[in-house]
Amino acid sequence: MAAAPVVKSLAQITPHYIGDNRTVRLAVLSGPADGSSTTVVLEIWEPGGSQPDNSHEESTETFVVLKGTARAHSDQHVADLGPGDVIVLPATSVHHIVNSSATERLYTITVMENDGGFADLILTGPEAALDEDDAAVLNTVLVGA
Incomplete structure (x- = not known):
């Protein structure tokens, strides 16, 4: 018998x-707990927020910018990103992303190929919350409401 699909609501x-780090919130949309070796994450950066340098030995990481602007650093490379841009960071690269806006949040969907414990790292961190602005972005971008 085939496994049932996993369906989640925004709630x-x-x-x-x-x-x-309290400048980036990460929400696991799917991952190992859902039967996938790939993790999909909604990431929300506060204005000026950033990640620390990080690297993933066996995982390619892809970011899709939904809303906002960013500057991505990967080893010696730098790229400016905006809505609709996609950046693929190779395994082993040392990278981080900065929200380049001083007033607007940055929203991305992040796909981590070969999870490597990424979902567990997120899920064991302190809980945060989605607010009305986050819900509005998700409803507009993901469902066209």
Whole structure:
């Protein structure tokens, strides 16, 4: 018998912080707990927010910018990103992304090929919340409402 699909509503999505960084919220949309070796994450950067440098030994990481602007750093490379842009960061690259706006949030969908514990890292971090602005972006971008 085939496994049933996993369906989640916005109300079931809980973002988390990683460590002490309170400028980026991450919400696992799918991952190992759902039977997938690939993790899909909604990431929300506060204005000026950034990730610390990080690297994934066996995982390619893809970011799709939904709303906002960013500057992506990957090893010696730098790229400016806006809505609709996609950046693929190769495995082993040392990278981080900065919300380049001082006033607007940055929203991305992030796909981590070969999870490597990424979902667990997120899910064990302190819980955060989605607010009305986040819901409005998701409803507009994801369902066209």
